[in-house]
Amino acid sequence: xxxxxxxxxxxxxxxxxxxxxxxxxxxxxxxxxxxxxxxxxxxxxxxxxxxxxxxxxxxxxxxxxxxxxxxxxxxxxxxxxxxxxxxxxxxxxxxxxxxxxxxxxxxxxxxxxxxxxxxxxxxxxxxxxxxxxxxxxxxxxxxxxxxxxxxxxxxxxxxxxxxxxxxxxxxxxxxxxxxxxxxxxxxxxxxxxxxxxxxxxxxxxxxxxxxxxxxxxxx
Amino acid sequence: xxxxxxxxxxxxxxxxxxxxxxxxxxxxxxxxxxxxxxxxxxxxxxxxxxxxxxxxxxxxxxxxxxxxxxxxxxxxxxxxxxxxxxxxxxxxxxxxxxxxxxxxxxxxxxxxxxxxxxxxxxxxxxxxxxxxxxxxxxxxxxxxxxxxxxxxxxxxxxxxxxxxxxxxxxxxxxxxxxxxxxxxxxxxxxxxxxxxxxxxxxxxxxxxxxxxxxxxxxxxxxxxxxxxxxxxxxxxxxxxxxxxxxxxxxxxxxxxxxxxxxxxxxxxxxxxxxxxxxxxxxxxxxxxxxxxxxxxxxxxxxxxxxxxxxxxxxxxxxxxxxxxxxxxxxxxxxxxxxxxxxxxxxxxxxxxxxxxxxxxxxxxxxxxxxxxxxxxxxxxxxxxxxxxxxxxxxxxxxxxxxxxxxxxxxxxxxxxxxxxxxxxxxxxxxxxxxxxxxxxxxxxxxxxxxxxxxxxxxxxxxxxxxxxxxxxxxxxxxxxxxxxxxxxxxxxxxxxxxxxxxxxxxxxxxxxxxxxxxxxxxxxxxxxxxxxx
Numbered sequence: 001x002x003x004x005x006x007x008x009x010x011x012x013x014x015x016x017x018x019x020x021x022x023x024x025x026x027x028x029x030x031x032x033x034x035x036x037x038x039x040x041x042x043x044x045x046x047x048x049x050x051x052x053x054x055x056x057x058x059x060x061x062x063x064x065x066x067x068x069x070x071x072x073x074x075x076x077x078x079x080x081x082x083x084x085x086x087x088x089x090x091x092x093x094x095x096x097x098x099x100x101x102x103x104x105x106x107x108x109x110x111x112x113x114x115x116x117x118x119x120x121x122x123x124x125x126x127x128x129x130x131x132x133x134x135x136x137x138x139x140x141x142x143x144x145x146x147x148x149x150x151x152x153x154x155x156x157x158x159x160x161x162x163x164x165x166x167x168x169x170x171x172x173x174x175x176x177x178x179x180x181x182x183x184x185x186x187x188x189x190x191x192x193x194x195x196x197x198x199x200x201x202x203x204x205x206x207x208x209x210x211x212x213x214x215x216x217x218x219x
Numbered sequence: 220x221x222x223x224x225x226x227x228x229x230x231x232x233x234x235x236x237x238x239x240x241x242x243x244x245x246x247x248x249x250x251x252x253x254x255x256x257x258x259x260x261x262x263x264x265x266x267x268x269x270x271x272x273x274x275x276x277x278x279x280x281x282x283x284x285x286x287x288x289x290x291x292x293x294x295x296x297x298x299x300x301x302x303x304x305x306x307x308x309x310x311x312x313x314x315x316x317x318x319x320x321x322x323x324x325x326x327x328x329x330x331x332x333x334x335x336x337x338x339x340x341x342x343x344x345x346x347x348x349x350x351x352x353x354x355x356x357x358x359x360x361x362x363x364x365x366x367x368x369x370x371x372x373x374x375x376x377x378x379x380x381x382x383x384x385x386x387x388x389x390x391x392x393x394x395x396x397x398x399x400x401x402x403x404x405x406x407x408x409x410x411x412x413x414x415x416x417x418x419x420x421x422x423x424x425x426x427x428x429x430x431x432x433x434x435x436x437x438x439x440x441x442x443x444x445x446x447x448x449x450x451x452x453x454x455x456x457x458x459x460x461x462x463x464x465x466x467x468x469x470x471x472x473x474x475x476x477x478x479x480x481x482x483x484x485x486x487x488x489x490x491x492x493x494x495x496x497x498x499x500x501x502x503x504x505x506x507x508x509x510x511x512x513x514x515x516x517x518x519x520x521x522x523x524x525x526x527x528x529x530x531x532x533x534x535x536x537x538x539x540x541x542x543x544x545x546x547x548x549x550x551x552x553x554x555x556x557x558x559x560x561x562x563x564x565x566x567x568x569x570x571x572x573x574x575x576x577x578x579x580x581x582x583x584x585x586x587x588x589x590x591x592x593x594x595x596x597x598x599x600x601x602x603x604x605x606x607x608x609x610x611x612x613x614x615x616x617x618x619x620x621x622x623x624x625x626x627x628x629x630x631x632x633x634x635x636x637x638x639x640x641x642x643x644x645x646x647x648x649x650x651x652x653x654x655x656x657x658x659x660x661x662x663x664x665x666x667x668x669x670x671x672x673x674x675x676x677x678x679x680x681x682x683x684x685x686x687x688x689x690x691x692x693x694x695x696x697x698x699x700x701x702x703x704x705x706x707x708x709x710x711x712x713x714x715x716x717x718x719x720x721x722x723x724x725x726x727x728x729x730x731x732x733x734x735x736x737x738x739x740x741x742x743x744x745x746x747x748x749x750x751x752x
Contacts, residue, residue: 005650005651006649006650006651006652009648009649009650009658009659012659012661013658013659016659016751019751019752031747031748031749031750031751032628032631032748032749032750033749033750033751034751036658036660037658037659037751040658040659070228070747070748071228071748072227072228072627072748072749073748073749075225075627076227076625076627076628076748076749078625078627080658081648081652081654081656081657081658082657082658083649083651083652083653083657090651090652090653092652092653092654092657094654132247134247134248134249134254135249136249136251136254136255136302137254161241162241162242162243162248162249162255163241163243163245163247163248163249165247181302182302182303182304183298183299183300183301183302183303183304183306184300184301184302185301185302186301186302187253187301187302188252188253188257188258188259188301189251189252189253189254189258190253190254
């Protein structure tokens with residue numbers, strides 16, 4: 001057969017799933033390992049049967065429900081990843097909370113919540129592509145196509161949870177809330193307008209001048 | 220993370236102090252140059268961020284760990300002090316980060332009772348969250364110690380394949396010091412007396428003389444036959460000197476039926492082996508089979524074998540052991556791997572005992588109970604064998620040997636075992652896949668666990684007099700120290716003293732006159748709801 005390591009892995013998964021199937025046939029609720037193996041194996045076989053990516057993903061959520069597994073198991077299976085071989089090659093299937101859920105979780109739409117932040121600023125993206133700004137970026141020096149009162153954003157960042165993003169769609173005005181950058185207030189990198197202490201004398205004016213020279217809107 | 224964190228399927232609920240760190244890896248996260256990480260150096264080499272520490276010294280609290288040269292250099296909030304307040308663990312643009320968000324972080328476990336009878340013990344130990352082994356019997360071999368020097372040398376050469384700190388106990392069942400010293404100085408780190416190779420008063424006194432002179436610990440499996448000594452004679456032979464008494468309940472071996480009477484005393488550091496913890500419905504029956512198999516009894520062919528087996532396996536002392544642990548009278552838990560215990564279940568059994576004791580004895584301070592039990596498999600065994608300057612807790616100065624667990628699988632399957640801050644063992648899947656965790660995901664060696672990495676990341680613990688021994692190991696060396704002045708008062712979160720007695724005929728156990736007992740557990744947490752078998 002000249003089996004490759006990935007095929008050996010497939011056999012291991014199959015063996016664990018077969019054990020799970022036999023135990024299930026005896027009326028047993030499944031353990032964490034049995035549940036993961038059975039879900040992943042069923043997903044792989046559905047792809048082998050020629051089903052589409054979407055069909056296989058949907059099936060992954062229907063393999064097991066909470067009553068098929070032992071107490072505590074659903075908590076221990078927050079995610080299953082497996083790569084079945086489809087007609088167009090290996091494809092990654094990711095199932096989120098597949099024992100409790102019947103379908104993939106819906107995406108969070110809309111903008112993140114504000115977390116504090118006294119300073120409000122009106123912003124508009126004057127480019128023709130979307131711009132996303134993250135929680136800890138020095139707002140003063142975000143993409144030059146965003147028009148807002150740059151001077152008012154000095155030393156501030158978005159008042160959103162760490163890692164969250166605010167999306168500025170082209171031409172769509174948006175009011176944001178900002179909080180001060182903390183710590184020693186030294187900004188390195190970011191948009192390249194500061195590269196130093198925020199509170200040094202003349203730093204803001206020098207950065208504004210640079211911003212104007214580089215075409216930052218609202219500077 | 221929720222306010223309270225449930226440990227797997229148990230009834231143990233941790234109430235953490237503090238808040239998780241907000242260092243976010245990934246696309247658009249905060250872990251970027253000049254944002255959450257400092258643009259100039261000045262940060263740590265490696266960090267473990269965002270995790271919930273469950274540490275016998277640091278407590279149950281959210282904190283990140285900073286690591287340099289494999290050792291912990293800072294504990295607290297992680298981030299960039301240029302842009303964030305209150306940063307204890309400075310991250311810079313070169314820092315390697317292990318994101319422990321949503322995970323529990325414990326110190327790597329320390330198992331002081333490892334018969335390394337087959338190399339697979341090391342795999343089981345790593346997969347069970349252990350990072351330090353105190354070893355006897357590198358084999359297969361019938362040895363009960365790591366003598367002689369030729370075997371010590373082979374053991375050190377082999378150990379370099381494993382990301383585990385190691386200390387080797389040499390056989391001290393000798394009435395003369397020369398054989399003991401010969402082996403110890405060839406690469407040992409402590410002594411072991413075992414009744415299967417003699418545990419009489421002369422051997423005990425001689426071994427303790429060596430232990431005192433060399434500042435190493437003596438681990439002892441006492442005279443279970445009472446052939447030459449009663450338990451009080453053994454105690455007298457100690458002469459007020461500190462020892463580490465193995466499998467103190469006695470099923471693992473030692474004075475029958477009353478070895479347990481040595482628990483609660485000032486200078487007897489006590490440990491249990493794990494099949495009996497907590498006392499389970501099948502523990503006594505299994506114990507009889509196990510004693511015969513491991514100790515080469517021929518109960519169907521040889522007179523007396525069945526009788527000594529039955530004296531050794533006692534449901535009532537077994538039932539008392541877990542309670543004495545919960546009370547902090549017994550200090551440590553270990554495996555006795557392949558010599559009547561399970562290398563991969565040291566941490567798990569500690570948590571299982573905590574859970575069962577909550578069910579039996581009640582109490583609401585789960586933090587304290589969990590920490591007491593974690594101390595038994597981390598800091599206390601490290602202290603007992605002179606390793607605690609380097610391992611046993613996640614405090615500044617110690618090795619960054621840590622285990623990351625998903626709360627839902629804590630004690631069952633680790634996500635990642637870090638050795639000196641490097642990923643040594645952990646969960647990963649199909650190597651061809653587009654992600655690291657594509658099924659079948661297995662717990663297995665990672666980069667710190669292959670090639671030349673394990674030896675670089677692991678210590679060779681040695682007696683001071685063996686520090687310059689010629690050894691076939693690339694490991695850095697560390698001298699064991701501080702073994703001889705230890706008392707029960709040094710055993711972290713397990714300092715209860717008391718008068719433990721065992722009824723000579725009934726085997727009933729009392730502590731300061733009060734009966735100590737618990738029913739057998741029928742169904743354990745941290746086990747059958749997760750494992751394949």
